[in-house]
Amino acid sequence: MTKRMILNETSWFGRGAINELVPEVMRRGYGKALIVTDAQLVACGVVEKVTSKLDAAGLNYQVFDAVTPNPTIKVVQQGLAAFHQSGANYLIAIGGGSPQDTCKAIGIISANPEFEDVRSLEGMAPTRSPSVPILAIPTTAGTAAEVTVNYVITDEENRRKFVCIDPHDIPLAAFIDADMMDGMPPSLKAATGVDALTHAIEGYITRGAWELTDALHLKAIEIIASSLRDSVAGKAEAVEKMALGQYVAGMGFSNVGLGLVHGMAHPLGAFYNTPHGVANAILLPHVMRYNAEFTGEKYRHIAQAMGLEVTHATLEHAREAAIQSVESLNRDVGIPATLREVGMRKEDIQELAQAAFDDVCTGGNPREAKIEEIAELYLKAL
CATH class of the missing domain: 1.20.1090.10 (Dehydroquinate synthase-like - alpha domain)
Structure with a gap:
């Protein structure tokens, strides 16, 4: 029986790992980013640790910070609209599992618009195109969403959470930096x-x-x-x-x-x-x-x-x-x-x-x- 392993293309580890973000962006030739995160991480200055580096390098970005815990279909659709409006061509996920999962859904649907209802992504959806490029920066030490092919979305209307499993959603690069996690209560x-x-x-x-x-x-x-x-x-x-x-x-x-x-x-x-x-x-x-x-x-x-x-x-x-x-x-x-x-x-x-x-x-x-x-x-x- 054959076995499969899918991992990030590149991962950086250790304190200060986010210093490698700008070189990764420039090496890959990306233009504008949509940063997917939540309002609390913006308010407490965690997101600024990243945006300050983008600002210093003259890299363009827009922030979508409407992610909620246990992200919903509605939040994904709001993020998708923000991505299309922004003119961005790649995504940066900053946060724990909820921003990471939301970002994956945005990236997958942007590249596979036939799944824009979100619900049809449940299970092993037959997507054809890789996600819009995602660079993942976790701020919690738990979900490992930055290295998995899974994400979970909440269907509020039907009071259920559904798991999506898709090799196309894995972030291209991850930055595992404890400096981004120290502020966790x-x-x-x-x-x-x-x-x-x-x-x-x-x-x-x-x-x-x-x-x-x-x-x-x-x-x-x-x-x-x-x-x-x-x-x-x-x-x-x-x-x-x-x-x-x-x-x-x-x-x-x-x-x-x-x-x-x-x-x-x-x-x-x-x-x-x-x-x-x-x-x-x-x-x-x-x-x-x-x-x-x-x-x-x-x-x-x-x-x-x-x-x-x-x-x-x-x-x-x-x-x-x-x-x-x-x-x-x-x-x-x-x-x-x-x-x-x-x-x-x-x-x-x-x-x-x-x-x-x-x-x-x-x-x-x-x-x-x-x-x-x-x-x-x-x-x-x-």
Whole structure:
């Protein structure tokens, strides 16, 4: 069986990596950029760290800052209109997963206008043309959207989030610069960090996993587990390590898929606007226990990557140690313990379970999940 790996054409790492943005733009001969971001990043001066460099080099740009958390079809269409009005010929995404995902949708639809309804991009859409060129600058250490072929859009009208998977959407260049992430509040560092851990764990146990992605995911688990607490505490070196760890996880899961944690988290975002990383973090231990018997020795490897000595432990003990290590990390970084704390309602469980069952990520889960089992997991996490 053949395997596929798709990664950025170019990625820059380390503090000061955004200094390579202007040389990349000039080397590629781009004209005017539309910067896709959100108003908060503009207000707190993060976007200015980039625009000041463009200004100094005399490069033209326009800013679209209407992106919202869990970006909607309407936001994508507004951004698409802004791109066409601007006369830009490339895109710069500045932000976490929401600006990155919005930017991908804008770029794909601009190059493939037959998908302008946005909804038709769900799943593996048969786009023919590569996205308008995207240069991606993440400001959170979690989603890894800058290196993945995935993006997620919210359909407010139908109260659902849908995943788009398209090799044509991957940014041409990414700039993984911890200087752009230092200003994250601790709660955001925690949520995005456990999101990255979820990517690594789900990518490691998903049905499509293979040797190369296994190596990436285990390394990502090691980096994240050893750095997240210090990153949340504000230690600069740990922030830089988290920036790398989340990217390494993205290199893996983008190419093999995820599982039931993400399948269950997406409806929570659509129903209650729950932050994606928080939803993943709360659900992860519950789904890990549900999957445990279908993962062979992999939980032992996860526990070892998280720094536990389980070489001679029974498999049952090693599996439980891995799960408890995740639970401990959640507690230490301040993740809510239950879904009730983030607004989930018991009366919505059946509808949530159906949406999770239908989610494209759920198909990658190592254990085939039934709707009633998913409903029980939501109830346990409530």
